[in-house]
Amino acid sequence: MINYMKSETYRLLRKKGLYVTSLICYLVIAAAAVVLYSTAQIDPDFPYATSKFFYSNVIASGTLIIIIGTIYNSALTGKDIHLLKQSVSFGISRKIIFWSKLLLTLGSFLLICVVGMLLMIVLGESLFVNEYDAVGNFLIASLNMVPIVVSGFFLTHALKMLKVGEAYIIIILLFVYAFSENLLRLLLRPFSGLNELYKYTPDALLDENLMRYLNDAAQFSFSYWLVGLLISGIALLIGVNRFVKQNID
Numbered sequence: 001m002i003n004y005m006k007s008e009t010y011r012l013l014r015k016k017g018l019y020v021t022s023l024i025c026y027l028v029i030a031a032a033a034v035v036l037y038s039t040a041q042i043d044p045d046f047p048y049a050t051s052k053f054f055y056s057n058v059i060a061s062g063t064l065i066i067i068i069g070t071i072y073n074s075a076l077t078g079k080d081i082h083l084l085k086q087s088v089s090f091g092i093s094r095k096i097i098f099w100s101k102l103l104l105t106l107g108s109f110l111l112i113c114v115v116g117m118l119l120m121i122v123l124g125e126s127l128f129v130n131e132y133d134a135v136g137n138f139l140i141a142s143l144n145m146v147p148i149v150v151s152g153f154f155l156t157h158a159l160k161m162l163k164v165g166e167a168y169i170i171i172i173l174l175f176v177y178a179f180s181e182n183l184l185r186l187l188l189r190p191f192s193g194l195n196e197l198y199k200y201t202p203d204a205l206l207d208e209n210l211m212r213y214l215n216d217a218a219q220f221s222f223s224y225w226l227v228g229l230l231i232s233g234i235a236l237l238i239g240v241n242r243f244v245k246q247n248i249d
Contacts, residue, residue: 004092005100006074012104014073022112025068026119032057035125040128051124052131052214055138058120059213062145062206063177065113066152070160072109073153076101077160085248094244102157102236105215109153117142137218144209144221147228148202152177154232158239162246176231177202199229 012018033054039048058065087097121135152173159169175183185198198204205224212218 001095001100004087004096005104008100009106010095012075012108018072018075018108021068021071022115025112025116029116030120030123033120033127037127049128050131051128051134052137053166054124054128055120055134056210056214059138059141059145061209062148062202062209063152063174063190063203064151065145065175066156066173067170069109069153070147070156070166070173072112073105073156073160074166075108076105088248089104095240098240098243101161105157106134106150106153108155110150113149132216134238137213140218141213142207144218144224145206147225147232148177148206151202151228151231154239155235158235158243161239161243177206181207202227202231 036046036049036054040046084097088094121138124138125135155176156169156173159172164172180201181198181204184201188197199208200223205227209218209224
């Protein structure tokens, strides 16, 4: 497994697309900061040149971050997925292939996210009005987002390894992380005792997390982690079990 991970790490580090994507993300963060700061210099009454509003752009972008995560996952599950047949022929376990690709791409994705958060904090505290405990609330809200975002990454990985098309993956991600609240509310409305389950859908939790942050009431909640772990467990269990059985052309 170590040798396989070394070879996959080498391939991952040679993916220019990851560097370009990361650079674009950081430039977007910096551009947003510059726009808000410049606008505040022109208009002293501009109400959004605050660290709280600047950080809220991340807290409100959970689904977008999940979709961006598909790019990082594709680094080892994209066009060169045809190399799987060669790896299997060399005696490498399919489970090793599945978990190695997941760990490496997830590690790179989380590293990029952490660096992006640090960049935002540096810009937010340097350029904008420092509102009460904005950084603390930002970190708490971000911590709540972690299991939801990671579950999206795990779901993407399982689907990619099962050769589901990228367009279908995006549709599934949008269904689970953007539209499930309204759909579940509609479907379960007639059932007493179940009509409150929509509050535990990923998009409902992300919305709740954002509202708490905007109201300066961000607080850590296990419900985000329970839902994230549930989705992650189901996606990985089904994904790895089906992957070890599927034909590799």
